[in-house]
Amino acid sequence: MLATLIFFIIRNTVLISSIKQNSTLFAALQNLNAEYAPLFLKLDKTIKIPFPCTKPKTFHNNNNKNSIFDYTCGFFINNKAAQRTLYSRQSNKANLSTYLTRYNKIEAALGGKSYAKVKPKSLLTSELQYKRAEQKFCRRKQLKPDLKLNIAVRLSYSSPAGRRQYVSTYKMSGPTIDNILAQIEGKRRYELHKKHQRALITKAVRFEILKRDGYVCQICGASRAEGARLEVDHKLAVANWGTNTNNLWTLCHDCNNGKGSKEL
C-alpha cells in the first residue's frame, strides 16, 4: 500500500517536472498567460450602496426590487468610479473568452503531440496518462480572472430618536449587473442624441420654423406682434427620442415653460 502510494507520488513529481521542461502546450500556455495577465483587472468583490431614507414612507415605498434597481442604475450613472468596476468585470469576461478560445486552438493544433520530445515510457507511464496529466496541469495553470462581483444595496430608515429602525439589503449579481450596464449604455446614447438634436436647431432653422408658423404660438395663439416672446421647441420631447425634422414648432415662452418635457 505505502509503496504504491510513494510510487505514485514520485511518478507524479517526475511527470510534472517533465511537463514543465518539455511540454510545448505548457510553454504556449505560459506565453499566453504573460500576454493576458496584464489585461485581467482586479475587482472589488462587493460594491456597497447606501440608500438612506428620511421618512418611513420613503422606506416602504422603495422597499421593492424595481425601486432598488432604478436607484442602483442612478447611482452608477452618477458615479464614474463605480461604473469603472462594472466595465472592468465586462472586460475580464470578454478577455477570458478570447483567452480560452486561443488556448483551445493551441491545444487542438498540437493534436496531442505536445509531449513529442518525451518518451512517456521512460517515465513509467503511458502516453495517455502523460497527456492527461499534462492537460490537467495546464488547466490548473490557466489564469482565473475576477468575474464575481456583488452589489449590495442597503435601504434604511432610522427615526430621529433612533427608536424605529428599518433595514433591507438587496443583493445583485450576474444578470442584474448586465441589466444595469444596459441602462448605463442607454442613458449614454440618449445624452448623445439629445446633444445632437439640440445642435441641429441652428439660427437658420429657428427662423424657418418661426416663419412657417407665422410668428404665432402654436398653443395659445399669442403673436410676436402682441409682444409674446417666441421660442422654437421640440413638439415630441427630445426625452422621448423625438427627432428634428417635423418635430419643431413655435411656442410662446409661457406655453413652453408650462410644457416641460410632457408631450401634448
Ligand SMILES: [Zn+2]
Ligand atoms: Zn402660448
